Amino acid sequence: MSDAQATIQKTVTENDVVLFMKGDKMMPQCGFSSRVAGVLNFMGVDYHDVNVLADADIRQGIKDYSDWPTIPQLYVKGEFVGGCDIITEMTLSGELDTLFETNGVAFDKEKADQVRAANA
Numbered sequence: 001m002s003d004a005q006a007t008i009q010k011t012v013t014e015n016d017v018v019l020f021m022k023g024d025k026m027m028p029q030c031g032f033s034s035r036v037a038g039v040l041n042f043m044g045v046d047y048h049d050v051n052v053l054a055d056a057d058i059r060q061g062i063k064d065y066s067d068w069p070t071i072p073q074l075y076v077k078g079e080f081v082g083g084c085d086i087i088t089e090m091t092l093s094g095e096l097d098t099l100f101e102t103n104g105v106a107f108d109k110e111k112a113d114q115v116r117a118a119n120a
């Protein structure tokens with residue numbers, strides 16, 4: 001296993017929720033990353049952010065790890081969940097709430113409902 005793959009595996013194993021993104025959660029540097037980080041921030045989710053722009057090996061490595069060609073990538077309990085389109089859909093359908101509840105990830109349900117109401 002390459003160093004990048006080992007680092008990624010360790011990161012997604014040691015942190016319940018991980019967002020591989022461009023920029024960081026306070027200052028995303030891509031609209032897709034910004035949308036996912038914005039939802040997680042608004043929902044009050046405690047997550048670990050990894051800025052792939054800081055490391056070319058991780059940027060490529062995360063695509064290899066999940067066999068998914070783009071960033072952002074959200075992981076919950078070590079499992080790849082999706083990118084921006086999937087997370088947006090799951091937020092609006094309530095599936096993301098269910099996934100968090102099933103995995104014991106704390107979030108503010110009222111805020112999640114607010115996102116849905118604003119996009120209804």
Ligand SMILES: N[C@@H](CCC(=O)N[C@@H](CS)C(=O)NCC(=O)O)C(=O)O
Binds near residue numbers: 071084
């Ligand atoms: N449809 C994608 C949009 C994300 C996307 O297209 N990301 C591009 C541009 S930021 C990307 O990661 N390209 C490969 C790269 O920059 O390494 C999603 O749902 O996440």
